[in-house]
Amino acid sequence: MQTDDPDAMLAQLLGSDLSEILSISYVVLANNQVTNRHIERVHDMPVQCWSALLATVSFPGLRARDLLHLFPRPQNTVSRALALLEARGLIDQRPCPQDARAKRLYPTPAGTDLLATIRQTARLRQDEVFGVLDSDERATFLALCHKIATGPRLVRSTVMPDQAKRTGMPLDAGVPDARSPRDSGDSGFSSGK
Amino acid sequence: MQTDDPDAMLAQLLGSDLSEILSISYVVLANNQVTNRHIERVHDMPVQCWSALLATVSFPGLRARDLLHLFPRPQNTVSRALALLEARGLIDQRPCPQDARAKRLYPTPAGTDLLATIRQTARLRQDEVFGVLDSDERATFLALCHKIATGPRLVRSTVMPDQAKRTGMPLDAGVPDARSPRDSGDSGFSSGK
DNA sequence: TTACAATTGATCCATCTGGATATATTGTGC
DNA sequence: GCACAATATATCCAGATGGATCAATTGTAA
Numbered sequence: 001m002q003t004d005d006p007d008a009m010l011a012q013l014l015g016s017d018l019s020e021i022l023s024i025s026y027v028v029l030a031n032n033q034v035t036n037r038h039i040e041r042v043h044d045m046p047v048q049c050w051s052a053l054l055a056t057v058s059f060p061g062l063r064a065r066d067l068l069h070l071f072p073r074p075q076n077t078v079s080r081a082l083a084l085l086e087a088r089g090l091i092d093q094r095p096c097p098q099d100a101r102a103k104r105l106y107p108t109p110a111g112t113d114l115l116a117t118i119r120q121t122a123r124l125r126q127d128e129v130f131g132v133l134d135s136d137e138r139a140t141f142l143a144l145c146h147k148i149a150t151g152p153r154l155v156r157s158t159v160m161p162d163q164a165k166r167t168g169m170p171l172d173a174g175v176p177d178a179r180s181p182r183d184s185g186d187s188g189f190s191s192g193k
Numbered sequence: 194m195q196t197d198d199p200d201a202m203l204a205q206l207l208g209s210d211l212s213e214i215l216s217i218s219y220v221v222l223a224n225n226q227v228t229n230r231h232i233e234r235v236h237d238m239p240v241q242c243w244s245a246l247l248a249t250v251s252f253p254g255l256r257a258r259d260l261l262h263l264f265p266r267p268q269n270t271v272s273r274a275l276a277l278l279e280a281r282g283l284i285d286q287r288p289c290p291q292d293a294r295a296k297r298l299y300p301t302p303a304g305t306d307l308l309a310t311i312r313q314t315a316r317l318r319q320d321e322v323f324g325v326l327d328s329d330e331r332a333t334f335l336a337l338c339h340k341i342a343t344g345p346r347l348v349r350s351t352v353m354p355d356q357a358k359r360t361g362m363p364l365d366a367g368v369p370d371a372r373s374p375r376d377s378g379d380s381g382f383s384s385g386k
Numbered sequence: 387t388t389a390c391a392a393t394t395g396a397t398c399c400a401t402c403t404g405g406a407t408a409t410a411t412t413g414t415g416c
Numbered sequence: 417g418c419a420c421a422a423t424a425t426a427t428c429c430a431g432a433t434g435g436a437t438c439a440a441t442t443g444t445a446a
Contacts, residue, residue: 006262009252013263014339016251018312020331021224021319023338028221030265030347031214038353046402058209059202065424069199070206072223074404079426101411101424119211124352126214132344137337138213144326144334145216146207151325154223159317160231239432257395267434272396294394294441 027129035125039118048073048081050118056091056105057115063102072155090114220322228318232311241266241274243311249284249298250308256295265348283307 014023036047043050051071055062067078082105085091090111096102107115130138148154207216229240236243244264248255260271275298278284283304289295300308323331341347 004255006259009248009255009259010263010342013248013251014342018247018315018319020323020335020338021228021315023335023342024217025221025224026264027338027342027347028218030342031218033265034348034350034353035214037355038350054211055202055206058206062197062202063424066199066202070203071219072226075424076404076406076426077402079424080402083426096424099412099424101409103425121352122211122214125350126211128346128350128352129341129344130213131346132340133337137340140333141337141341142213142216144330144337145213145220147325147330148322148334149203149207149216149220149223151322153321153324154220155227157227157231157318157321159314159321160227162230258393268394269396269434269436270432272394273432276396289394292394292442296395 031125031129035122038121038125043114043118045084046081048077049084050115052078052081052105053085053090053107053111053115054119056085057107057112060106061104063096063104065102085111224318224322228315231314231318236307236311238277239274241270242277243308245271245274245298246278246283246300246304246308247312249278250300250305253299254297256289256297258295278304 010026013019014026016022032047039045039047039050048071052067055067055070059066064078064082067082068075071078082091082093086093088110089108092106092108093103094106096104130141133141203219206212207219209215225240232238232240232243241264245260248260248263252259257271257275260275261268264271275284275286279286281303282301285299285301286296287299289297323334326334
């Protein structure tokens with residue numbers, strides 16, 4: 001099937017055999033373009049920073065490793081985000097008495113204030129994105145999202161296991177690049193391997 | 194409210210005033226950790242490459258700019274993804290007769306084959322993620338996703354406009370000044386982090 | 387025609403990302 | 417106690433990212 005209309009192409013992809021993954025990814029990608037860029041421009045802060053700030057304000061005293069569970073991202077990304085938040089005086093990282101390796105995170109008043117500002121804009125944005133649904137639909141969508149989010153295979157896949165290796169790739173030969181040092185386990189994110 | 198259980202924290206965030214945005218973002222972030230890493234490991238290819246390959250196989254003859262509409266990403270990212278796909282012999286970029294600026298994209302047989310492999314795995318992954326829903330729920334979820342995806346404010350926000358400036362400036366109508374890169378259509382609009 | 391804005395895609399380059407690794411601490415078994 | 421694995425976080429650095437810009441073309445209006 002052929003078409004030249006971008007909207008028709010999008011509609012067709014979102015109705016294909018990969019409709020579910022493509023649809024939800026499209027929504028989040030498109031929203032990220034708007035939201036992340038806005039927060040970056042207005043507050044000079046990448047997305048992982050205000051995610052971390054949100055969590056810290058919501059759960060004062062949590063540890064960096066808890067953030068990995070709330071916002072699945074590489075561990076060093078979280079570490080740097082916290083360093084930035086601390087450098088800006090938005091959070092405090094205090095050594096944990098029970099475990100000297102860990103640090104407990106607490107928002108400063110400035111951090112709490114800034115988050116309140118961001119939260120307000122984010123709420124408006126949320127209503128903008130989900131406002132096309134009526135309130136019953138919104139409730140339904142949220143409930144289904146939660147069901148998906150708590151599914152056991154979302155984070156621990158069997159069809160795409162962590163230890164999968166490279167396939168033969170019989171037909172590349174033409175790329176000078178070729179060497180990639182990937183491998184090994186997933187530091188940080190997983191609780192077991 | 195205080196808790197030390199990461200699962201309880203997650204549940205609480207996903208039920209907060211930002212529940213909808215946080216929930217859908219969580220699902221996609223978690224899935225990306227699994228899917229993108231897998232494809233990268235197995236096929237040595239970043240996510241934007243197989244997205245572009247999928248689109249090219251689905252709509253042979255499309256132009257790079259169409260990809261921006263299908264997969265909202267920075268324009269240079271798309272440009273590089275296509276260069277890589279071509280270097281690997283997975284697509285051809287042929288000059289467009291109607292418009293010498295543009296190039297039309299066509300999959301090679303190798304590209305079509307590789308996409309078939311990736312598509313199969315992606316389908317399995319999709320069933321893994323959405324399999325926690327019964328088929329009525331899946332249909333409902335998909336329909337609601339589509340409604341959200343086609344909402345006019347998803348891509349063109351009013352609360353987070355493109356021309357927003359640094360902190361301190363509230364969202365007054367801004368300056369509808371001269372040289373603002375307004376696009377009535379949707380060219381090079383994109384870019385986000 | 388000429389001039390100029392708009393559009394398509396490629397490229398520059400400062401910054402960011404993330405896999406690997408390092409450092410410090412805790413826990414466990416002997 | 418000691419040795420060693422596991423855990424919490426920080427840091428290194430090759431390579432990716434993305435905002436800005438460029439060159440080439442097209443469209444448009446005098």
